[in-house]
Amino acid sequence: MKFWLSLGLLLLTITNLAGQVIDKEKLLDYYEAQSYTEAAQYLQSIYPQDTKDIKALMQMAYCHMMSGKLPEAEQYYLKLNALEPGSIPLLFSLANINSRRGNAARSKNYLLEIIQLDSLNFGAYKQLAGLGDIPEIKLKYLKKANSLRNTDPDIAYDLSMAYREQKQYQKAYDILKTAIDADRDNFTLRQAQLPLANQLGKYKEVIETGEKLMMINTDVNVMNEMGQAYFYLKEYQKCAAIFKTLEDLGVQNEGTLYFMALSYRELKEYDKATEYAKKTIDEGISDHTTLYYTALAGIYEQKNQFSEALEAYKRGLTFTASSTVYYRLGLLYDLNLKQSKNALIYYHLYLKNKPDPEKEKEQITYTKERIKALTSKI
Template sequence: MKTLLIFLLFLITNKLCFAQDNLDKEKLLEFYQTQRYAEAANYLSTIYPAETSDIKALTQIAYCNMMAGKLVDAEKGYQKINELQPKQIPILFSLANINSRRGNKRVAGDYLQQIIILDSTNFNAYKRLADYTDSVELKLKHLQKANKLNSTEADVAFDLALVYRDQKRYQPAYDVLKIAIAADTSNMILQQALLPMANQLKKYNEVIITGEKLLKSGADGNVVLDVGKAYFFLKNYKKALGLFQMLERMSMQSESVFYYISLCFREMKNYEKAVKYAMLTIDESISPNISAYYNLLGGIYDEKQQLNLAASAYKKGLSYNTNKNIYYRLGLLYDLKLKQPKAAINYYSLFLKSKDLEADDQPQIDYVKVKLAELKK
């Protein structure tokens, strides 16, 4: 038995030595330099036996497969290395990266957790873990840890500030961004992210100084809006109005933009235009589908035989927009269930007058015409 083991070890050693002797390093280097990683992986696989335990060889092949996009083969290679030499942080990172690229975020997160157990100060592991969790609480925890380890890293500072902003924690969001900006004073992304936080903290002059510099590099809509708000709160209504109207000209109007335009005109005693933009604000705030939503709600009440609630829901939908389907439903409701023929005639007639009737509506049109004839007798 002992003789057999020695013989097998001799064979393996000979194979590895043979592989090293036959490896054309210049050829392999050419593959790397020209980024022909799939060819490099195939070449290495012809040199090293499939059952090899040579960590260096396995790592080279796995890396080439990963770079070539052959993720299944790459994962198998790194898993074998992990079995032979567990708890190697570079290998765990590679396995996390492969699973992330394949959409297996939970598995990727498990590998990153293993890295943290091995190295509780690994910045990159915490940074990437924040991307792999759907839990806001865990995302915040990982970003806070990463930011503590490296407070000047821009991506983490930006992501952490956004989480704070969503939680309406504007002061810590502002503080995190200020530290990162101090380390990279030309980072426009961080400066832009700072503006809404500064506005919330009433640092209006800072918003204007920073924002005006940013606007010289291009009129980004969010920057224009934030600077406009700062001017508004400083009661410079003319300057604020100019910025908000710039957004309107850029077709970047929104409920918020129309609201502030209306406020500016009101403060400038131009009540006619203030009313116009107040109405636009209301229109912008209402979903164009709201009548369809009330039609849905009315239909549900109708099926539950809650007829008065159904009628109220249908009519509420009509208060926002005319809707042929609601007219039809109301006609049916008053005709067949509430037994109010006058109301039924009214809604059936409105249905037939709808301007958006299509060929698909012909069966309903024919039915309504018959019903109207019956009801009018």
């Protein structure tokens, strides 16, 4: 209905501009088919290139924008802006075009111009917040937009997340509460409020809200927050059960396993508590931890800090066995620390760890040669 009303107004406007020239049926066909490129071309064939007719320029700018020809649309809007400076709708169009083209700086300038004309323009502040790349400036625009329309869900969510990052949990919670009161069925806002409620010790609220949300949609983030709330309410069986569900779904993490370990400990199920304490440790260790320690040890070697390098290599081995680390330790003991017996131990461990015979052919050959040489000296 809105489309046909808008289309009727559009045709009426153009008819008033040049009723004796424009073929209304042809133009109507273009709009019905959403053939905005053809519509723009048709309008350009009617009006001269240097036309200053406001309504004609507006229609051609709009058609170009709808057809995705943003440079052409911008040129028409710039002409309009020169003819009618200070028009907020025109400035919004220019801001949107530049934002879509990735020119954030120019888009900001148009939005700031809007604010100079209308210091209470919610839309301008909202878009400025979206373009903000400096946290402090983004927060400023979010706060202003929220003060103008505190029930807008997008602004409430973004402002709440900004406060949460600053650990201002009460502010973040209150911002969301106002928006939620205006839209009780907004799943995104209510879900975002759960971790804040947990931080503020509103554990019963987390459970009540979580149960309602789970009736709408089963969400692992909601379950995670409910599990934590159960733990702090000392409902350890429910805590363990909900986190076990997450584990069965394959979405466990260090935190969920930790809460399971603590819950089973409180339930005096010590075998399970031990099991999940070990799982927590394993989950907390990155597959790349050994690699990171190897890199650190290499840096120490470059600085001739051999004791520190030795400690870093051995620390890496506590996470996982590595033929590379065994080889590096062999070299360190052999060439820098001059400890032949220890060098032999790690050279043998390197070969025992079955290094790739093709990729590490030179290292394998060198290791075997050094084993012979060092053995002959002992």
